[in-house]
Amino acid sequence: MEPNIAALSSPEELIAAVRRGSRAALKRLYELESRRLYGVALRIARRPELAADALQDAFVQVWQNAASFSAERGSAAGWLTGIVRFRALDIVRKLGREVLSDDPALGEAAHEPDMAAEIDLKLTQDALRRCLRALDVKQRHCILLAFVDGLSHAEIATRLPAPLGSVKSWVRRGLLSLRSCLEP
Numbered sequence: 001m002e003p004n005i006a007a008l009s010s011p012e013e014l015i016a017a018v019r020r021g022s023r024a025a026l027k028r029l030y031e032l033e034s035r036r037l038y039g040v041a042l043r044i045a046r047r048p049e050l051a052a053d054a055l056q057d058a059f060v061q062v063w064q065n066a067a068s069f070s071a072e073r074g075s076a077a078g079w080l081t082g083i084v085r086f087r088a089l090d091i092v093r094k095l096g097r098e099v100l101s102d103d104p105a106l107g108e109a110a111h112e113p114d115m116a117a118e119i120d121l122k123l124t125q126d127a128l129r130r131c132l133r134a135l136d137v138k139q140r141h142c143i144l145l146a147f148v149d150g151l152s153h154a155e156i157a158t159r160l161p162a163p164l165g166s167v168k169s170w171v172r173r174g175l176l177s178l179r180s181c182l183e184p
Contacts, residue, residue: 011076012069019066026063033077034059037084044088044150050095054088061087089150131181139174142167 017025041051145151157164
């Protein structure tokens with residue numbers, strides 16, 4: 001017997017239900033997370049239609065691979081963000097270029113945000129900013145280029161310029177430092 005999906009509130013619980021084949025849980029997970037994940041995809045793809053494609057591809061992947069999620073390896077929100085990020089990067093790389101937009105309104109929602117979610121997001125952003133400031137300058141720069149601008153290690157090495165091995169090392173060490181800083 002399937003649990004009451006409306007009673008499931010966390011992405012971890014919903015992913016567990018998706019793992020068991022619940023389409024209702026996938027729909028609820030989409031309702032809860034799609035706005036935030038669309039913003040991630042839009043930041044990378046820079047075009048609404050590409051971001052929407054990345055989001056759709058990501059949720060197909062969630063449906064197919066929910067069993068691969070492990071709470072021991074990270075949060076559900078992080079897992080979902082990673083999937084969307086990689087789908088958006090794949091789409092951008094397929095096109096061979098990023099299309100920049102000067103429209104500051106891209107990604108804004110048409111409805112009022114949930115205040116509790118906004119407060120939680122603000123706290124998370126503040127913690128991330130604090131932890132990023134604590135990183136070595138090279139580590140911080142590489143992480144921002146990789147995860148905000150969507151550049152590959154090779155592209156970062158070219159942009160800086162720096163040896164590829166150094167860039168990989170800076171990203172890895174920076175991520176480990178971020179993880180330890182952000183963990184409760």
